[in-house]
Amino acid sequence: xxxxxxxxKYSDFADGLLEEEAELRARRHLGACAACRRFDxxxxxxxxxxxxxxxxxxxxxxxxxxxGQLRHELVVRALAVDPLxxxxxxxxxxxxxxxxxxxxxxxxxxxxxxxxxxxxAAPPVAQPVTAVPQFRDTIQARPELLHPFDPVLLISDTSPxxxxxxxxxxxxxxxxxx
Amino acid sequence: MTLVANSSLRGxxxxxxxxxAELDDSHVVQAFLDGQSRAFDELxxxxxxRLLNFIYRTIGDRERSEDLVQEVFIRxxxxxxxxxxxxxxxxxxxxxxxxxxxxxxxxxxxxxxVLFQAIKKHWEADHRPLQFEDSSSRPDDMxxxxxxxxxxxxxxxxxxxxxxxxxxLRELEGKTYExxxxxxxCNLGTVKSRLNRARxxxxxxxxxxxD
Numbered sequence: 541x542x543x544x545x546x547x548x549k550y551s552d553f554a555d556g557l558l559e560e561e562a563e564l565r566a567r568r569h570l571g572a573c574a575a576c577r578r579f580d581x582x583x584x585x586x587x588x589x590x591x592x593x594x595x596x597x598x599x600x601x602x603x604x605x606x607x608g609q610l611r612h613e614l615v616v617r618a619l620a621v622d623p624l625x626x627x628x629x630x631x632x633x634x635x636x637x638x639x640x641x642x643x644x645x646x647x648x649x650x651x652x653x654x655x656x657x658x659x660x661a662a663p664p665v666a667q668p669v670t671a672v673p674q675f676r677d678t679i680q681a682r683p684e685l686l687h688p689f690d691p692v693l694l695i696s697d698t699s700p701x702x703x704x705x706x707x708x709x710x711x712x713x714x715x716x717x718x
Numbered sequence: 719m720t721l722v723a724n725s726s727l728r729g730x731x732x733x734x735x736x737x738x739a740e741l742d743d744s745h746v747v748q749a750f751l752d753g754q755s756r757a758f759d760e761l762x763x764x765x766x767x768r769l770l771n772f773i774y775r776t777i778g779d780r781e782r783s784e785d786l787v788q789e790v791f792i793r794x795x796x797x798x799x800x801x802x803x804x805x806x807x808x809x810x811x812x813x814x815x816x817x818x819x820x821x822x823x824x825x826x827x828x829x830x831x832v833l834f835q836a837i838k839k840h841w842e843a844d845h846r847p848l849q850f851e852d853s854s855s856r857p858d859d860m861x862x863x864x865x866x867x868x869x870x871x872x873x874x875x876x877x878x879x880x881x882x883x884x885x886x887l888r889e890l891e892g893k894t895y896e897x898x899x900x901x902x903x904c905n906l907g908t909v910k911s912r913l914n915r916a917r918x919x920x921x922x923x924x925x926x927x928x929d
Contacts, residue, residue: 551914582925583917586873587889589866596774598766599784606762606788610795617796 541569546576554583743807751799762791765808768891769815775886776819777826778875786818805900812891813901816883823879866928873923881916888913 541562546569552558553566570577619625738746738760746764750757769790774783793814794801801810877885883902887893893901899909 547918548914551910551917554917578925579921582928583921585866585928586870586920586924589863590870590874590889593867593871595767595771596780596783598770598787602766602784602788603762606791609788609792610758613792613795 541565543569543573543576546570546573547579550580550583554580744803747798747801747803747807758795761794761807765811766791769811772812772886772891773815773819775874775890776816776883777822778871782822786815786822789818790815806897809897809900812887812893812897813903816887816901820879820883869924869927873920876923877916877919881912881919884909884912885916885920 546553546566549558549562549566553563556563558566570580619629738749738757741749741760743761743764746757746760750761766787769787770783773786774780777783777786790811794811801807874882874885880902884898887898887901888895895906895909895913898904898913899906902909904912
């Protein structure tokens with residue numbers, strides 16, 4: 541056996557899995573070859589040191605963290621798997637969507653029917669300044685519009701109709717009464 | 719996993735836990751599947767340190783290893799009902815751990831952060847707590863021993879990823895070739911070939927430092 545063959549079969553040699561004849565040849569080579577002896581010694585010492593390494597321990601918080609994650613896992617699983625919970629969740633979603641849709645439809649209908657709703661919903665818009673004198677002029681010209689049944693206003697009215705009425709109540713030029 | 723509310727309940731649960739401790743893995747798994755949630759605690763107790771050491775020796779980062787062990791148990795919890803009970807639970811747990819460790823190494827190889835972590839690891843070595851050693855040993859022996867430990871740790875880290883997993887499973891976890899094949903998803907020939915290469919590399923890396 542040469543060095544190449546020894547290294548090729550080294551794993552089986554280290555595990556004691558070589559056939560009896562191959563094992564003998566390997567041992568013979570090991571006795572004769574200093575490099576392979578050194579190689580074999582390095583491997584065995586290295587593995588022994590590796591096994592002697594202090595083992596790593598889990599931290600104190602490991603268990604609590606794991607429990608927390610498993611609790612979360614349980615909740616997710618319950619929501620995903622339990623048909624009753626799933627049905628309730630689906631129903632809630634449907635009801636919510638229904639209410640919102642109905643609300644929106646109502647709002648839309650109301651907007652169409654009364655534009656005033658729009659103005660009331662919209663921020664108040666300031667009246668144009670010119671509207672005030674127009675309204676005042678109209679009222680001054682026709683005050684009966686504010687008090688349509690006020691007899692005083694009707695009598696003192698200066699409208700053509702009032703003029704006609706006034707003519708009717710005028711004292712006749714020739715008074716026949718005593 | 720419910721929180722224990724009172725001492726009597728705690729007592730009964732401790733009793734239950736000790737019952738699980740006497741069972742083998744397959745029976746503990748069956749107990750959990752039958753609704754005894756405390757059986758899962760027993761699985762965690764049995765495997766947390768083993769999986770942590772396996773992942774730590776594979777990826778070389780203590781904190782990240784613990785995160786990955788958590789992930790292993792979450793996956794076990796999630797998929798235990800699908801576990802083929804004709805197989806060994808430990809092999810399945812190691813398969814999950816091995817896959818997560820391999821993914822971690824692949825992600826790191828794409829991430830430059832790995833350089834920082836490698837440096838950080840050496841910083842941490844200076845801050846390790848003092849460990850009591852055999853007082854009968856001579857100081858130079860102690861030094862050699864400590865030096866050898868650091869050396870073997872570095873030698874394992876220098877192995878290529880797929881060699882390292884096989885090497886750690888064999889040399890540290892004591893798995894058989896068949897178990898390693900199952901855990902890594904390789905055939906027996908590949909496992910033997912990888913292990914032989916890993917052993918050769920390990921010896922070649924460490925030999926010059928031992929004289």
